[in-house]
Amino acid sequence: MVGLLPLTLVLFSWGPFVNAGSVNYGNPCSVGNQKLEFGTYQFQTDCDSTTFCNSSGLCDHKGCRKDEYPFGYPKNSDFPPRCDSGLFCPDEEDQCLPVLAVGSACQFDRDDECEGPPNFKDLADKTGYGLNVNGSVCLNNVCMWANATLGNTCVVENTAYTVYSSSNESIDIVSRDNCSPGLYCDSQHMVCMQMKNLGDSCDADKECSTFNCLASGVCGKSADSPEHVAFWVYIIVGVCIFGGMLATLIGMYCFHRGHRQAEREKRLQYWREQNAFRQNIMQMQETARHSIMSLPGGGPNSPRSTLYNRDGTQSEDSQIPMLNPQSKSSALRHQLSDDGFDDGSQESIMIQRVDRKDSNRF
Numbered sequence: 001m002v003g004l005l006p007l008t009l010v011l012f013s014w015g016p017f018v019n020a021g022s023v024n025y026g027n028p029c030s031v032g033n034q035k036l037e038f039g040t041y042q043f044q045t046d047c048d049s050t051t052f053c054n055s056s057g058l059c060d061h062k063g064c065r066k067d068e069y070p071f072g073y074p075k076n077s078d079f080p081p082r083c084d085s086g087l088f089c090p091d092e093e094d095q096c097l098p099v100l101a102v103g104s105a106c107q108f109d110r111d112d113e114c115e116g117p118p119n120f121k122d123l124a125d126k127t128g129y130g131l132n133v134n135g136s137v138c139l140n141n142v143c144m145w146a147n148a149t150l151g152n153t154c155v156v157e158n159t160a161y162t163v164y165s166s167s168n169e170s171i172d173i174v175s176r177d178n179c180s181p182g183l184y185c186d187s188q189h190m191v192c193m194q195m196k197n198l199g200d201s202c203d204a205d206k207e208c209s210t211f212n213c214l215a216s217g218v219c220g221k222s223a224d225s226p227e228h229v230a231f232w233v234y235i236i237v238g239v240c241i242f243g244g245m246l247a248t249l250i251g252m253y254c255f256h257r258g259h260r261q262a263e264r265e266k267r268l269q270y271w272r273e274q275n276a277f278r279q280n281i282m283q284m285q286e287t288a289r290h291s292i293m294s295l296p297g298g299g300p301n302s303p304r305s306t307l308y309n310r311d312g313t314q315s316e317d318s319q320i321p322m323l324n325p326q327s328k329s330s331a332l333r334h335q336l337s338d339d340g341f342d343d344g345s346q347e348s349i350m351i352q353r354v355d356r357k358d359s360n361r362f
C-alpha cells in the first residue's frame with residue numbers, strides 16, 4: 001500500500017546526490033541550472049552550499065538561511081541570519097523577502113512564504129504533521145489558506161517522493177490540501193471530509209486523524225505515540241521487586257543458617273575445652289593447697305588459704321560439678337545450668353576468675 005504521508009514525515013536516508021553544486025565564491029554559475037531535484041525535490045544550484053548564484057552569474061555569499069541548522073557550512077563559521085516575522089528566505093537563500101499574498105506564486109512546499117489568514121490561530125496546524133504553516137499552504141505553487149470547510153471543494157497536490165533506504169528505493173506519495181484542520185480532501189470527489197477515528201476503515205494515512213492507516217485498512221494509533229502501560233502492570237512489577245528482595249533475604253538467611261550453626265558448635269566446643277582445662281588447673285590447685293596445708297607451718301592462716309576461702313563459697317559446691325565437664329548438652333546456657341551455676345553463681349564465677357588469674361602463678 002502506498003502511504004500518503006505528510007511531507008514532514010518523509011525521511012530521506014540518503015540520496016544519490018548531495019545538497020549543492022561545487023562552484024565556489026566568485027566563480028561563474030548559471031541561474032538557468034537551478035531546479036528541484038527529481039524524487040527528493042531538493043533545490044539544486046551550481047554554487048556550493050554557502051553561496052548562491054547572483055544576477056551577475058557569479059556565486060555570492062548567501063544573504064539568509066531557511067533552516068535553523070544549515071547544511072554544508074564549515075565548523076564554527078558564521079551563518080547568514082534567519083528572516084524576521086513577516087519575511088521569508090527563498091530556496092536560493094539570497095535575501096529575505098516579504099511574505100506573499102493569497103494567490104501569489106510560491107516555491108514548492110514553502111507554506112511559510114505565504115501570508116497567514118486573519119484567523120490564523122484557528123486554521124494553524126496543531127497536529128505537528130506539517131499540514132500548513134500559520135494557516136497558509138502552498139499548493140501547486142499558489143499561496144492559499146487552509147480554510148476549505150466540510151463538504152466544500154478543495155485543492156489537492158499529490159507528490160511522489162523517491163524514498164531511499166540502505167538497499168532499496170521506493171515511491172512515497174504525499175497528498176496535501178487546503179482543508180481546515182480536522183478535515184482531509186477526498187481525492188475522488190475533491191471535497192473536504194471529516195478525518196477518521198481509530199479503528200475506522202481507511203485507504204490512506206491522510207484520512208486518519210492519527211495519520212497512520214494500517215496495512216489492514218483501518219486507522220491505527222499514531223506512529224509516534226508512546227507506549228502506555230496499564231496500571232496493573234505497575235502493581236505487578238512493584239510486587240515482583242519487593243518479592244524478589246524478600247526472597248533474597250530469606251534465601252540468604254537459609255543459606256547461612258548451616259554456617260551459623262557450625263560456628264556456634266565450634267564456639268561451644270572451645271568453651272568446653274577451656275572449661276575442662278580449668279577443671280584440671282583447679283584440681284591441681286586443690287592438690288597443692290592440701291599438700292601445703294599438710295606441710296608443717298602451713299595451715300588455715302597462710303596467705304593462699306585466705307585468698308581461696310575469702311567468703312567461704314569457694315567450696316565443694318562449685319567444684320564438684322566441674323569435675324564432670326563433658327556434658328552432652330549442646331547449648332551454652334544449658335551447659336551452664338548443668339554445671340550447677342544457676343543459683344549464687346555470680347559469686348562463684350567471680351571467685352573462679354580470681355582463681356584463674358592466680359593460677360598463672362603456678
Ligand SMILES: *[C@@H]1O[C@H](CO)[C@@H](O)[C@H](O)[C@H]1NC(C)=O
Pocket residue numbers: 025026027054055056057058059060061
Ligand atoms: C555577484 O557576486 C560577486 C562575488 O562573487 C560580486 O562581486 C558581485 O557584485 C555580485 N553581483 C551582484 C549584482 O550583486
Ligand SMILES: *[C@@H]1O[C@H](CO)[C@@H](O)[C@H](O)[C@H]1NC(C)=O
Pocket residue numbers: 085086115116117118120134
Ligand atoms: C501568522 O499570520 C498572521 C497574519 O498574517 C501574522 O500576523 C502572524 O505574525 C503570523 N504568525 C507567525 C507565527 O508567523
Ligand SMILES: *[C@@H]1O[C@H](CO)[C@@H](O)[C@H](O)[C@H]1NC(C)=O
Pocket residue numbers: 102143144145146147148
Ligand atoms: C479562504 O481562503 C481563500 C484563499 O485560499 C480566500 O480567498 C477566501 O476568502 C477564504 N475564505 C474565507 C471564508 O475566509
Ligand SMILES: *[C@@H]1O[C@H](CO)[C@@H](O)[C@H](O)[C@H]1NC(C)=O
Pocket residue numbers: 167168169170
Ligand atoms: C523495497 O521496497 C518495497 C516497497 O516498499 C518492498 O516491498 C520491498 O520488500 C523492499 N525490499 C527490501 C529489500 O527492503
